Amino acid sequence: MTSRVTFVSPATSPSLRQARFYDGDSIDEIGAARARAAAGPLSAPARAVVSPGVRCRETAAALGLDGVPAPDLAGLDVGRWRGRTLEEVGAAEPEAVGRWLADPGWAAHGGESVRDVCERVGRWLATVQDTDGRTVAVVEPEVVRAAVVHVLGLPPASFWRLDVAPLTATELSGRAGRWNLRLGRPLPRSDTASAD
Template sequence: MHASPPYARFTLLAAARSASVLDGRFDDDRPLDAAGWQDVQRMIPSLVRLAAAELRYCSPSARCRETGEVLGLTPLPQPALRDCDMGRWRGWTLREVTAREPRNVDWWLSDPRAAPHGGESLLAFIQRVGGWLETRPVGDGGWAVAVTEPAVLRAAICYVLKAPPHAYWHIEVHPLATLTVTGRAGEWTLRLE
């Protein structure tokens, strides 16, 4: 008889805003802006519960680390939770990329396996985030929290729901939104909060 994988709970929190959120720059590592700091501080009473998690992680970006620190989580950066690798488009806005490479943007938006920017395809990104959920060690009944990029929450939703990759483009995640994923490897459910 095989033991079933442990039951776990993961709460993913979208980082507070940075200037990159406002101007839509790809894979940008700018820190929280003043409004982002204020938003996190205002949300402390409702998010302080996250500090009770046994394990606390974050995407390696400045805004994710800073959001976690303001909440008192002292999260451990996880490379697997970084934003999608946008290759040579890193730091550009969609408008800038569309003006320079319109055919490549169309290809990237229509084919989840495409990576015309030389980075990571949407499908690879979703699989990377899902792989993190599947392999993250959490004791049976354990709880882990991760402060991530909004894109990571979108990828997690696609992975957990086994949705086609193009569904990613139809999911909107606001700063400081939370998603809780419960279950065990291959058998997840989600709750938006």
């Protein structure tokens, strides 16, 4: 039996465009239109799950997916930095930002560490490893990074070296305790999609 998981990153939102730590904002009109354009060609999965964040739920809905919330696939909790731009945090706490980017076990911002999110996503992957059929998971970009770190056995320090563009698919297929990876495929667009 082969299990397939397609991670879809959310459509754009103001926080994403402003390099601001996610604070629960909605996807923007451009992102919503692009997600709706990809909805037709996206083949129906056996199951759909979604990160609890607003932009993931809205992206799933725009894609025509009725996703079940998956708390284990929540984005990285950045504690007191939530809603602030990286530039603001870097100006106020330059040493903390440097340590956060260099040390995957550090979480003095009051949230969770990169290592924690990688382990949490790895545990979720273990629960779907023996599930037949395809699962589509609309998740935050850091969840995609954590999944890639986990399935390839990369050191958690490589987490920040992985870029995840909005509305891209990262595909995993696995059996017998081993995953294969296909990175960053753009979601298909229907022939009726308008140019942005």
